[in-house]
Structures are given as C-alpha cells and as structure tokens.
Amino acid sequence: MAHQVAYISDDADVLPRPPGALPGDEFRETCTQCGDCSAVCTAKAITLDDDGFPVLSALALCQDCGLCADICTRGAIAFAAVTWSGLQDMLAAEKDCIWI
Numbered sequence: 780m781a782h783q784v785a786y787i788s789d790d791a792d793v794l795p796r797p798p799g800a801l802p803g804d805e806f807r808e809t810c811t812q813c814g815d816c817s818a819v820c821t822a823k824a825i826t827l828d829d830d831g832f833p834v835l836s837a838l839a840l841c842q843d844c845g846l847c848a849d850i851c852t853r854g855a856i857a858f859a860a861v862t863w864s865g866l867q868d869m870l871a872a873e874k875d876c877i878w879i
C-alpha cells in the first residue's frame with residue numbers, strides 16, 4: 780500500500796507528522812505531547828522530537844494501520860481515508876484469528 784503523507788509540518792526542516800495529523804501550528808496547539816501515538820505504533824515509525832511532539836521518523840515502516848489516530852483522544856491525529864481503511868483491515872484480520 781502506498782503511503783500518503785498529506786500533512787507535513789510548515790517547517791521544511793521538521794520531519795513529517797504521523798498520517799492524518801493536523802497541519803503545522805494547529806497540530807502543535809492541539810497535541811499534548813502525551814506520547815501515546817508513539818507508544819501504540821507497533822511499527823516503531825513514530826518518535827518524539829526534542830519538544831515531545833511525534834514525528835514520523837521512519838516513514839517506510841508505517842503500515843497505515845490507523846492506531847495512532849485511534850488512540851489520539853485530542854484529535855491531533857485524525858483518520859485519513861488510508862488509515863481508516865487500514866484499521867478496518869486490521870480489525871477484520873483479528874476477527875478471523877482463532878485464539879487458543
């Protein structure tokens with residue numbers, strides 16, 4: 780699946796935010812720097828910058844799973860179409876698993 784980075788920070792020197800993140804200053808004003816999105820990212824694609832804001836530091840690792848959007852209660856990361864679809868696919872796959 781091709782990764783879509785629709786929301787790049789205003790600052791060209793700053794790494795992209797996670798997929799679906801609010802743009803620029805709006806993101807920094809909304810994010811509480813709780814780190815939950817980084818913690819939930821099983822792909823280890825998100826790290827925190829020097830100010831504690833999440834950055835998509837390993838773009839190639841992102842699976843568009845949507846977990847970062849799902850856990851962000853502040854709405855700093857919203858679902859994009861690709862991450863919403865990714866989450867639905869993951870949930871469907873889990874539903875099909877047989878737990879023993």
Ligand code: SF4
Nearest residue numbers: 810811813814816851
């Ligand atoms: S989960 Fe949301 S509020 Fe917390 S660090 Fe990530 S983007 Fe910011």
Ligand code: SF4
Nearest residue numbers: 820841842844845847
């Ligand atoms: S969409 Fe999934 S893999 Fe990509 S940054 Fe968010 S939690 Fe990590």
